[in-house]
Amino acid sequence: MHVSFQVQAGDFSNAGKVSSTVKGILKQLNLGPAHIKRIIVALYEAEVNVVAHSYGGTITCEVEPESVDIMVCDTGPGIPDLDLAMTEGWSTATPEVREMGFGAGMGLANIRKNTDRLAIDTGEDKPTRIHMCFDLADGATHA
Amino acid sequence: MTLRDVVQIVDGTVLCGDDNLGREVHLGFASDLMSDVLTLLADDILLITGLSNNQAIRTAEMSDILQILFVRNKRPTKTMLDLAKEHGITIITTPYSMFRSSGLLFSKGLQPVY
Structure with missing residues (x-):
């Protein structure tokens, strides 16, 4: 199953809508609750990052019987120092983002914690592409 | 404790989800930091936030x-x-502070996540 969504930069009132929709789809596909939770937490963190830090982007999800693949791609401005950005507590969040309850520098670390495989392609003045893979080792999807 | 107990302990007002006041809750987590909330693995949690x-x-x-x-x-x-x-x-509001609410609920048996 393949689904794709647009995410608007700065649209905080709708941040999380894509994750909510995907959660509904995963429930319909009968994934186990533990799988759904880690997939959706990682996706939500990534979605908020696109809203908060990028010029906007897309989220695509591929759900297979054995795995879920999610690509989160924005159009920039990119992360100049990825190692630093992966450090818990490091953040470039604006006051507006902090008012939303985010921007504590835990997002990427939380994404890494919840994914089985994570690849991030980024750089200064470049788009950011986050590829998150989740194994459904116990065959929790019956779709 | 039940959500009805929570409402009573913090002198709260239920704004939605009245039908669920009999639901049991065992853990409490107080935070304004949503990324911190997203690290929690347990489900059975009362989120206390400002x-x-x-x-x-x-x-x-x-x-x-x-x-x-x-x-x-x-x-x-x-x-x-x-x-x-x-x-x-279910959404509940209380006039009490986060500190007071957490302290009261903890003293009545609501368990911390960590």
Whole structure:
């Protein structure tokens, strides 16, 4: 199953809508609750990052019987120092983002914690592409 | 304790989800930091927060948290309440501070996550 969504930069009132929709789809596909939770937490963190830090982007999800693949791609401005950005507590969040309850520098670390495989392609003045893979080792999807 | 007990202990007001006041809750987590909430693995949690915006409801939804206590009389917007209703999340407000609410609930048996 393949689904794709647009995410608007700065649209905080709708941040999380894509994750909510995907959660509904995963429930319909009968994934186990533990799988759904880690997939959706990682996706939500990534979605908020696109809203908060990028010029906007897309989220695509591929759900297979054995795995879920999610690509989160924005159009920039990119992360100049990825190692630093992966450090818990490091953040470039604006006051507006902090008012939303985010921007504590835990997002990427939380994404890494919840994914089985994570690849991030980024750089200064470049788009950011986050590829998150989740194994459904116990065959929790019956779709 | 039940959500009805929570309401009584913090002198709270239920803004939506009255039907769920018999629901048991065993763990409490107090935070205005939603990324911190998203690190929690347990489901059976009362989120105690002063952050009254859409992301508090969204974070609860993503974390499978079915009850939120807003402290210091924070009033969720209609959009927030509609979102909470859509996902079966009970919303309670209290005039007490986060510290006082947490202390009272802890003293009555609500367990910490960590």
